[in-house]
Amino acid sequence: MPRIVFHLDLDTFFVSVERLLDPSLVGKPVVVSPGTARSVVAAASYEARVFGVHSAMPFAKAQRLCPQAVVCPGNFAAYAGYSRAFFDILDDYSPALEPASLDEGYLDYTGCHRLFGPPLAAAAAIQTRVKEELGLDVSVGISASKVVAKIASDLAKPAGILYALPGQEAALLAPLPIRRLPGVGPKTEPRLMRLGIRTIGDLAKLPRELAGQLLGTAGYWLQDAAQGRDDSMVSGREQAKSISHEETFMIDTTDPAFLRHALHRLACEVGYRLRKHGLKSSTTCVKVRYADFSLHTCSQTLTQPTDLDRVLFASGTALLQKVLTRRVRIRLLGFSARNLTAEKAQGLLLDLEGKERLENLHTAADRIRQRYGYDTVRWASLLRQDTE
Numbered sequence: 286m287p288r289i290v291f292h293l294d295l296d297t298f299f300v301s302v303e304r305l306l307d308p309s310l311v312g313k314p315v316v317v318s319p320g321t322a323r324s325v326v327a328a329a330s331y332e333a334r335v336f337g338v339h340s341a342m343p344f345a346k347a348q349r350l351c352p353q354a355v356v357c358p359g360n361f362a363a364y365a366g367y368s369r370a371f372f373d374i375l376d377d378y379s380p381a382l383e384p385a386s387l388d389e390g391y392l393d394y395t396g397c398h399r400l401f402g403p404p405l406a407a408a409a410a411i412q413t414r415v416k417e418e419l420g421l422d423v424s425v426g427i428s429a430s431k432v433v434a435k436i437a438s439d440l441a442k443p444a445g446i447l448y449a450l451p452g453q454e455a456a457l458l459a460p461l462p463i464r465r466l467p468g469v470g471p472k473t474e475p476r477l478m479r480l481g482i483r484t485i486g487d488l489a490k491l492p493r494e495l496a497g498q499l500l501g502t503a504g505y506w507l508q509d510a511a512q513g514r515d516d517s518m519v520s521g522r523e524q525a526k527s528i529s530h531e532e533t534f535m536i537d538t539t540d541p542a543f544l545r546h547a548l549h550r551l552a553c554e555v556g557y558r559l560r561k562h563g564l565k566s567s568t569t570c571v572k573v574r575y576a577d578f579s580l581h582t583c584s585q586t587l588t589q590p591t592d593l594d595r596v597l598f599a600s601g602t603a604l605l606q607k608v609l610t611r612r613v614r615i616r617l618l619g620f621s622a623r624n625l626t627a628e629k630a631q632g633l634l635l636d637l638e639g640k641e642r643l644e645n646l647h648t649a650a651d652r653i654r655q656r657y658g659y660d661t662v663r664w665a666s667l668l669r670q671d672t673e
């Protein structure tokens with residue numbers, strides 16, 4: 286199955302934040318730079334770029350090219366705040382999120398379609414949220430690899446989405462100038478140009494040994510990238526090793542009904558996050574901390590991976606009985622799901638129809654929670670205990 290990698294890049298990030306802070310800057314050429322004699326341009330608005338101004342250019346040169354530009358010294362605390370809020374939104378769509386700088390990051394969307402729909406729908410939903418919640422435009426490139434996704438988001442600017450479908454990557458890249466390929470910098474570009482390699486397609490067609498001779502190891506990597514091939518992972522995918530919730534009680538307790546109720550709540554929260562990220566768990570673990578601070582844990586391997594509250598809770602209940610070996614009050618209870626996989630569970634189920642119904646019920650409940658908050662939906666068994 287091909288991977289689905291998003292590259293999300295905020296459009297003219299620093300300038301856009303300056304305009305949120307001071308709307309009078311909208312429509313004017315804006316340059317973000319300390320503005321001292323030896324400083325460089327950190328960012329330039331499209332209106333300033335028309336005059337040839339671009340980021341990393343010496344500020345003095347930018348001023349000669351576009352003397353009417355408004356110069357903003359830069360507000361890095363504000364940029365950092367917007368950046369954090371941006372990644373908070375992205376985190377809702379996949380556990381595998383790799384920030385690449387303040388205003389861009391990769392997200393591995395493989396296996397995440399159940400809650401947010403096909404890739405284009407998810408990308409559009411992210412764009413809408415970023416616009417409505419932050420007032421910023423984001424461009425999205427989608428592909429089976431990171432390098433093509435990055436090029437695609439660049440082509441999609443401003444405020445666009447471009448999906449390079451599997452098998453179409455090389456054709457999309459071929460006509461682009463060689464400098465659009467990440468890794469081809471101001472040193473490599475003229476070297477390739479002298480050899481008549483002007484487009485990404487030219488590099489893709491070069492005999493492999495020649496690419497290696499010309500550019501060393503980087504040559505092989507660049508040629509793979511030119512052909513749309515890049516196996517590098519979005520980091521974070523492997524890091525999501527467990528999802529856990531725990532609760533420290535206001536009053537230490539030995540009450541079995543209270544503990545069972547708390548466990549149910551924790552298992553449901555873990556289940557919700559598993560489904561939110563399209564993951565299933567094949568190991569559950571219950572953790573108990575007694576009033577004397579001693580810690581006891583117990584774990585269980587499930588017969589098949591699950592993301593269902595009922596299955597998680599049943600497993601947790603069995604574990605809780607095993608772990609409660611002392612007649613000492615408990616101050617903390619934790620529940621975690623481990624051995625997470627993004628694949629659909631393999632193997633035949635005895636009660637396929639019943640399971641499907643249960644899955645649909647969870648999906649419906651999760652949709653409502655996404656919209657109106659986690660506490661708007663609770664399972665009847667929890668409510669019963671609440672009113673008892």
Ligand SMILES: [Mg+2]
Nearest residue numbers: 294295296388
């Ligand atoms: Mg950007």
